[in-house]
Amino acid sequence: MNRKKILTFLLAIVMAFGSNLGNLKTVKADEPQTQGTAYTFIKQYYLKAGDSTTAKNPAETFLFGINGSSEEGSVGKAILRKVEKTKYNDESHQMLDVETMEKKDEIPESIKKISIGSVSFDEGSVKTEGIQKEVTITVPDASQYPSTGYYFYKFKEVQGDTAGVTYNDEEYFVRVAVHYNNEDKLEIANVKLFNGDVLKVTGLQNSYSAGRLMVQKVVTGNMSNRNDEFNVTVTFTAPQGKKIKLPIEAKSEENSVGDVQWEGDEQHKTATFKVKAGTKTVFTNIPEGVTYRVEEQKASGYDDPVYKTNSKENENSGTITGGTADEVIIRNNKSTQIDTGVFMTNLPYLLVLAAAVVGFILFFLNKRHHMDEE
Template sequence: MKKLLSLAMALVMGLSMGAPVLAVNAAEEAPEDWTEIKVEKKIDLTNTGTVNPAETFEFEVGKGVVTGTGVTGVNAPAIEDFSIEFGQGVTEAFTNLELPEYNHVGIYTYEITETDGNTAGMRYNTEAYKLQVTVLNDGDGGFKRVVTLVTGEKDVKTDTILNTFEAGELVVTKEITGNFSQSDDTFEVTVTLTPDEGKKLKEGPITVTGAAGETGNVVKNDDDGTVTVTFTVTDDSTVTIANIPYNVSYAVTEDEGDYTATITDNDGGKIDGASQSVDINNNLDTEINTGINLDNLPYILVLALVGVGLISFTVRKRVRN
């Protein structure tokens, strides 16, 4: 009997000691109140080494839907629309989205949608994102907010809203041929870049390397929405125009002078890959005159007279004989 009593007392003491430990752990793990959420965004580059243009992404926050309150008539306070700004070449950025005050427990779900932009080469994110704010009773008559960003039909938790930038390069090579050509002659080449209808081509990231006159390169936006790239080439030049967005058409022209220019487009006139190329051949030939040179005419006439004399002497000698 004494053994059973001792065992019961030990069990009671053990359970009573565990209670405050559990309470401490629960307090330590209790979520803090979120006043804002960090919304992160990332731009993936399709091709290594490309540079994305500056861009400001706009987001709309829909009207909140309330569940789990246990009562009816609870409305969701509004969350303001927001934007995330990227500088040229920056691929990761964020904004801190401020949360409203809540006066009732529940789950408040807001749909976040990215506004479709018009930057050439940028693939905007059309996926449905949801901001879920779980409002809890803090035990002191107030409320605490816990926030989760989810995406997809299965409400998968995510930390980042992802976009993609697609751009490639155009490589222009030059060869000078012909018997009247000079390998150090230079030519001005113009590449006109035209975006698809409804798209805007930003010239900022577009660069030119390998030109014969590096200081004379020009990349500029035209009034009609195209971008003009101008540079100088000579024999054996290889010029690379980098960071041209996909689905941008290109046309190559040259001030050929007295040469005959042959421009060969190897890839169809539209950027749709990491690297595409155009070859330019400049040829200049001249005909060499193989007729009589007037400066030698007197000597030729003398030789002709000598020939006639020899023939006449030979004929007369044969007649005598």
């Protein structure tokens, strides 16, 4: 009896479950998925200029927004700015600017903006050949659009503050193409990326660039000591509105006299170190656009230091260009006139003595000449 009740109970559960399965919607693999559909475009990030063994990009997240700023409500959005071949266009189907069209108030609020994601790159991941990642675009359900046609959404890349990074400041459009499918329903045909001239592109590019600086020491003069040490300071300054987000590497290639000591923040970094004759101290992964100034403390007994930056005499500063190696030569001189042992106070007596010697020689030669004649 109990067994029969259990079987009856299980059968009831199976029938109820089967009834619910009949109420589920079956979705075919090729059926358009228009509700919150996500599309993508390519973001390429590459090392534009710099030694690939020493140039290392900081970690970076690229953002996108309506006007390229980080204002609240703008980031992560693109705004409808142009329509073509829609119900709002005339029979010529010429592209219209939404801001100036007469029927702009008739456009549903639900389609006036779309969402654009962000994309991140790890520290040191960018190489000369570049690396690509996808940026996600999310568009409204096709049923929200009032008609078929092309809907162009404007956006720009948000300008970041990493020194050495070239941000993309061009204007771009996401074009959403809406059409009728075989079931006479609106669907998203495709989503494409266009530049500011409304020409199709595949993605956006960014680059990182870094350079090098070598500080070389030269000591001259007959009284100099090639083992004398000199104190040098190099100050690196980021361009206005930018930050130096990774440490600048430093290495003494020859005649090292100690490690480089660092101070400062992301706007200004100061390196202090000692040098001597023949020392070459090299700084690498200096972001493009960063300026530098080299200063040496005057050493006792030596003339003031003389600087030469690249080919410019009496210059001790410059601006880093990606892929180049700047050079600052610091020259110190210590010379004096060597004592010959001749005292100027005895000069009159020496001159008299020299005249007497010359006179004696002339007298001897003249007397000998007369003797020869006789």
